[in-house]
Structure formats: structure tokens, C-alpha cells
Amino acid sequence: MAQTQSQPRIALLIDADNAPAEKIDEILTELSTFGVIDIRRAYGNWIKHGLIGWQNKLLEYALRPMQQFDYSKHKNATDMAMTVDAMELLYTEQPDAFGIVSSDADFTPLVMHLRSKGAAVYGFGAAQTPKPFVNACSRFLYLEALGEDAVIAPGADAAVAEAAKAEPAQAKPVAAVEQPATFTGSAASMAAEGCLRIPSSQLRQDSSLMSLLRTAVNAVQDEDGWAKVGAVGTQIGNKASFDARNYGYATLSKLLSATQAFELRDEGTSRVAVRDKRAAKPGRSGN
Template sequence: MPDSERGLRIALLIDADNAPAEKIDEILTELSTLGEINIRRAYGNWTKHGLQGWQSRLLEFGIRPIQQFDYSKRKNATDMAMTVDAMELLYTDRPDAFGIVSSDADFTPLVMHLRAKGSAVYGFGAEQTPKPFVNACSRFLYLESLTGEPEGEADAARAAGHLADALPAEAVPPSQELPAPGVPARPATLRVPTTALRQDTRLLNLLRHAVQACQDEDGWARVGALGTQIGNKTSFDARNYGYATLSKLLAATQAFELRDEGTPRVAVRDKRSARAPQPPLHGAAG
């Protein structure tokens, strides 16, 4: 069990052939909110000119470079080397969670196996990352969404317990033909407008079903519990829609009422439930 004060023990594995060096600071910042990143490795063929930008980042953040030559043209062996190391770490060091930085769907079977063995997997990749890889992760963040967050938004969200949707969960990747909830079909750096959110039937159904599962007798559900319920169901992060917190995304849909906003007690209720007529009291006079 992870130490409650330190949080999770995290192994970060980076596909340097398939990830930008300039994003590593934001990735480490994100993972550090969850626990201690005590294993940091970047894989690639370091003889390639295209990887020269990684050198200063590796030294700055204490990331161990793992050399992997290409065994044939137009193919690289980086993904296989990462997979072998991940499996070894799973059964030797036994980290509580893995961070996988790549936009390569070939890692999907690895992610599903790691999660089946009880490890959370936090994925980071470009917006065009194939959906099976995105959906297999406990949580997946587009690298584009890790920039431009207003100052103070992340701290407020964590204080309110809105990172609960990052909890480990078992998930089966849905059809590749439709984007899964939490995976909007638009650049993650743009805030999805209300009109588009309200047309996203899958997203609204996901949010409404979660509210129904967590609501009290008056129809109110704590946003923290809501995030946990959604995270246990599918890979989801409000920032992939351009919103810093789950409560801001809920408000933007204009489909929910919110109370106690800006506090750890923030709660939400489906507006349809609030408008539903109340049943008559038994025994009331005619």
C-alpha cells in the first residue's frame, strides 16, 4: 500500500521517439500531485538528430535515458523495450502506478495488462492519439491540455477534491468508431462551447448517470463523489474539454444546478430532476 503522506509510487516511462521534450515539465508537475515519481526513464535511439532536444531535459529532471537502436528501417524497437521494462517493474519494484508518455496505440495491450494487475496507468499523448490507447488508461491527458491553465485553477480543483476522477479503474475500450466520453473530437486547447457540449449525448448521459448513482434524496450529488464514480467507469478528464475542473465542465453544460461552488462541498443536481413535478402526498384532502 502506498504511504498516505507520499501518495502513489509512480514509474514514468517515456517514448521519446513519440513525445515532445518540451512537455516533460508539465507531465512531471501533473504526476507529482499524485505521488512520488521514483522511476524515470526515457526510451529512444539517442543517435538520431531528432532527439537532441531531450538531452537538457533528461539532465534537468533526473530522467534515465535508455538507448534502443532501430533493428530495421522504418521500424523502431522503443515500444518493445518499454513494454519489457514495464513488465519487469510490475513484478519487481511493484509501483502503484505507471505514467506512459506516448501517442502510440501499440501500448494498449500493455496498459490493459498493467491495470488488470492492479496498477493505475496515467497516459499522456497528442490529441490524435488513437482512442483504444486513450480509453484503456485510468486517465489520459492530451499534452495540448497541459498548457494555458489559468493560475490557481489547479490548486482550487485539488482542494475541492476534483482529482477523484483520476482513481484507478477497470475499463474496456469502447468502439473505435465513436469518441468515448472524456475524449472530445476537437483540439484539447480550445474550450468546448456550451452548444457543442449539449449536443454531446454521450457526455451528457455519462454525467447524468453518474449524478443518479451518487445523488441523495433531494437529487444532489457531491462533485468529488461524481468524479470518483466516473473515473471508476471510464478514462475521463474535464481538461480534455478545455475546463480546469469537473465542476466547471458541469456548469458549462447548463444541464445542472450547482451549489457551494468553490468549496470542497460543491454539489450538483440535474435540472430535469429539479423541474420534475412532486408526487401528491398520500391522504391529502381532495
């Protein structure tokens, strides 16, 4: 019998004090594209009335409740308990990746340590999550970008919107091509408003985003200026934490197209490539 390659193991740790219970299904759906979530823990002071919403999800989603009393008034100890458990799991269970659900920047040193030891870290949090935590993760997704809350921003190009509806996002393995990006103020602010598809004009005004995209394309382009979108995604992922959905687009290729600063060829295929319009010279072949 032929051996099947085992899937990456993921440990999901949830800061229930700083995460909405109604997003757990979307979080699990997203994480399941990277591997098997065989460790699922939700941390909080479960005697608090505010965690009733989470209590109703524990059995339904096989989440293990981790009780953590507050040691002092107005300050919960959940983040410390999660950090201690994450370190123990890192060296005992040795999962391939961690899912951290929280909007608390206190987890930034933990994330940096986990990644330095070879574990991928997938973060989930609200749009106001501090950027140090966001950028420390292998990939970070705003909770507002998951599920039905992701809506088209006013002024978004109709053609881009229709294209996005026609091409669903594809599941990716842990070493995903369109993996890990730097998050800018515009993405976070649009997410906070529930308007996640940022229109072309605003994308082009985002200097950090445009620099990230152009630098990545330039780094892997061929002599004619064309770069495989997969290679572009890998280059970005090696540099920072990135997900096109935080800008409202299902894939990196859709985001590149929406900026209107790049031309694409072989769209809809595994050969899709991109070229900076500024690099396209008259008479240069597009094939």
C-alpha cells in the same frame, strides 16, 4: 515520532520517439500530484538527430536514457523495450502507478495488464492518440491541455472563462475524487486545434459526454436529486478514463456548470453538489 504515510511510487516511461520534449516539465508537474516519481526513463534511438531536443532534457529532469536501436528500417523498437521494462518493473520494483508518455496505441494491451494487476496508469499523448489507448488508462491527458497551450475556444461563455481563472485546479492523490472519463471526438478535435475550452453549446451536443455525466449523477443522487460532485467523479472514474481538462475546464464542477444542463449548490466548498435540471421539479427544495 509519528510515522508519516509514504507517498505512492510512480514509474514514468517516455516514448521519446512519440512525445515532445518541451512538455516534460508539465508532465512531471502533473504526475507529482499523484506521488513520487522515483523511476524516470526515456526510450529512443539516441543516435537519431530528431531526439536532440530530448537529450537536452535528460540531465535537467533526471531522466535515464534507455538506448534502443531500430531493428528494421522505418520501424522503431521503442514500444517493445518499454513494454518489457514495464512488466519487469511491475513485478520487481512494484510501483503503485505508471506514467506512460506516448501517442502509440500499441501500448493499449500493456496498460490493460498493468491496471488488472492493481497499478494505476496515467497516460499522456497528443490529441490524435487512438481512443483504445486513451480509454484504457486510469486517466489520460492530452498534451495540448497542459501548460500555456490550453486556450479558450472561440465562443466560450465569458462567465465560465472568468470563473475558471478564479479557481485553480487542486492537486489530487492517486485515489482522486475527480479521477479517471471517456473521450469523445469533440474533445480530441478541439485539443488538436489548440482550442481546449469547449463552449456550452458544443458540450451539450456531445451525446457521449452528456450521457456519462447524467448517468453518474443519477447513480449517486439523493432523494431530492442532488449528488455530491466528489461522488460523481468517483463513479465516473470507476467506469472509464476522464479528465475535465481535456474539455478545457479545471475541475469536474466547472465542466458540469458549463454544460448548463445541471444546477450546482455550495460551489467553491467541499460540499459542492449537482442536480440534473430535468430532475428539478417545481416546489422541490434546493436545500
